[in-house]
Amino acid sequence: MSETSVPSNFIREAIEEDLRTGRYDRVHTRFPPEPNGYLHIGHAKAICIDFGLAEAFGGKCNLRFDDTNPVKEDIEYVEAIKEDIHWLGFDWEEREYYASDYFEQLYQWAIELIKKGKAYVDDLSPEEVREYRGTLTEPGKESPYRNRSVEENLDLFQRMRAGEFPDGARVLRAKIDMSSSNINLRDPVMYRILHSEHHRTGNKWCIYPMYDYAHGQSDSIEGITHSLCDIAYEIHRPLYDWFLDALEIYHPRQIEFARLNLTYTILSKRYLKQLVEGGYVSGWDDPRMPTLCGMRRRGYPPEAIRDFIERVGVAKNESIVDVALLEHCVRDHLNKTAPRVMAVLNPLKVIIDNYPEEKEEQLEALNNPEDASFGTRLVPFSREIYIEQDDFREIPPPKYFRLAPGKEVRLRYGYFIKCVDVVKDPQGNIVELHCTYDPETRGGYAPDGRKVQGTLHWVSAAHATDAEVRLYDRLFNHPDPDSAEEGKTFLDYLNPNSLKVLTGCKVEPCLAKAKPGQRFQFERQGYFCVDLDTTDNRLVFNRTVELRDSWAKIEQKKTG
């Protein structure tokens, strides 16, 4: 086990102690998703912890689908989940397991518990079971069926399996303690009748084990040492231990950690589903979604997500991490890996009056000024170019470094230009600019040493490629959309400007052949990636994340 720079945490320490004391002599974890939805950034935390810890200790991590509820699960999700885990960079090798693989063993163990007098078939209706359970402050009552004979229980349980009873008619329950202060121990249901086709076992079964009965035993079968899970299961741990002890089988250790929450983000599967089904987003992989497939489409590199999870740390505190940290990690990675390119999102035509009409030249540009290994490229330049509308102000505010009447700026890797005229339409909108250029400043340097404050990105009009650019912003305008005020729901906090589609954007010709998934920095603007909707004659970019913009901050402060 090589010493990594990853900071320690309480789970790592617990594992180290278990290894030291000999409680376990190896580390084997598992990531146990239920195939009933898509993975999101919250799952990424669990994945990184489960796979990451195993790796750190030279152990293994299994992928196990917790598929004990056929009503909610689907094969569609298992494929998506596998793809997302691989995308994050983790591999379970040949250890792809399913709780449903263990149904027969689980059934045999249930029979064993019945024989030991530790489980019984209950005929109470779901409503009655609830009534008999008691409340948080009052103990429950024992079911009248609680003390059936072993023979009767065996007979009934076998007939449950055989399909003799309709859904909900009976359940198998563990016989523990109806007056326990831990409600999970008040004779929890082990099996329920569900005449439903399972995506893997088909119609072989009509009784299905509950999570509490299936999970620990599945861990045991797989020889898991450390079963890491959400803090919500902490109160289930006595039950996890109870089944394993009652069965007298190999006993893994369950350790719980706090799940991830992000500001301006919703991570509940139910709400995410609502966003998709309500048409508030285009699908599970909408780039505004916190799903891994959404982030992938948005252009978030998996390395950035892993870095983020690492920085968040592992603890038991319930916390809400600032989404700015995630964005920082994304920028940090992309800054090192994304080639730079020029793209004009809101074009403003500029005519360089003293540049010859038919002339055209190729200017050399750096693909990454911070890393020479990215090489250089040639960018065509000509008399008519586009610059960003925001890069010109007829009446420049103080500290505005960009173009204005009479002002001189640098065109990145090009020439110094000076604005000499502003052309407007009858409504007073600026439609084009006339400038002059200084031929001595080719490449962006003035031989006489004069300086300009601003450097603008640009694209030659005649050579530009058209593109559609989708600008994404946070989906919610409330830092904690989940905790809505009275009378409101998370939907009331949807940001109406979370998607802005720009068409007619002008990008460097070298982007014409860009392929879906490729990431770039559009200089001075942000990181963008080529969207899946891109075809041979349609170029679509997604804005992954903006570059930090200190000018926007200055302006914002001035306007209030």
Next chain:
RNA sequence: UGGGGCGUAGUGCAAUGGCAGCACACCAGACUUUGGAUCUGUGGAUCUUGGUUCGAAUCCGAGCGCCCCAGCCA
């Protein structure tokens, strides 16, 4: 009112009886052919209250606050 868990800068995580530190965010400055990146610097925290101790974020008592548990969901 039962049980379980958690309280450290704005946020997240460290400090495991010995100078409360790191990251992000924020603010100021330097540098800059990206108002990016980078670099430097400033401010800001132990829930409260008693106690033990030479010394407490840490140990003990009391209190307060927040989260979770009453699915035949996971």
